[in-house]
Amino acid sequence: MWQYRDGIDDCLRAFKDRGDIAMGRLLTDLAAAALAQRGLRLPGPLVPMPLHRDRYRQRGFNQSVLIGRWLGGPCLEDLVERSRNTADQRGLDARQRRANLDRAFRLRRPPPRAVTLVDDVMTTGASLRALAHCLREGGAEHIRVLVLARAV
Numbered sequence: 001m002w003q004y005r006d007g008i009d010d011c012l013r014a015f016k017d018r019g020d021i022a023m024g025r026l027l028t029d030l031a032a033a034a035l036a037q038r039g040l041r042l043p044g045p046l047v048p049m050p051l052h053r054d055r056y057r058q059r060g061f062n063q064s065v066l067i068g069r070w071l072g073g074p075c076l077e078d079l080v081e082r083s084r085n086t087a088d089q090r091g092l093d094a095r096q097r098r099a100n101l102d103r104a105f106r107l108r109r110p111p112p113r114a115v116t117l118v119d120d121v122m123t124t125g126a127s128l129r130a131l132a133h134c135l136r137e138g139g140a141e142h143i144r145v146l147v148l149a150r151a152v
Contacts, residue, residue: 044114045074097126105134114142
């Protein structure tokens with residue numbers, strides 16, 4: 001939707017790091033309005049980027065789950081679990097990010113054929129790629145991605 005700069009980065013950090021839920025809701029509502037204005041529909045149910053239970057306990061919420069709920073489509077919050085508590089991706093280069101996510105996700109049940117992955121920010125795409133790989137191995141055939149911002 002947006003580039004991760006020029007104030008959007010500050011807004012997303014406020015949401016994710018400081019728990020500013022209203023900011024996250026505002027950004028998601030703006031993204032949903034932009035999708036509707038363009039006539040774009042998200043195929044299949046939404047699959048939010050899972051957090052490991054320890055990270056969830058620290059933060060108190062999963063921003064990707066909230067984004068998925070606010071988008072209003074069916075949201076498969078428990079389809080995939082983060083089976084390893086990976087290191088924070090910030091500060092890692094692309095190779096380190098890929099290695100960090102090796103076998104980090106596990107399916108709880110077979111996925112639908114088409115899904116849309118949901119996350120707040122895409123930097124190198126390593127997390128989304130690893131999640132998509134897990135879903136493909138489980139049988140998903142059509143995978144789309146929706147993020148609020150993309151790092152440049």
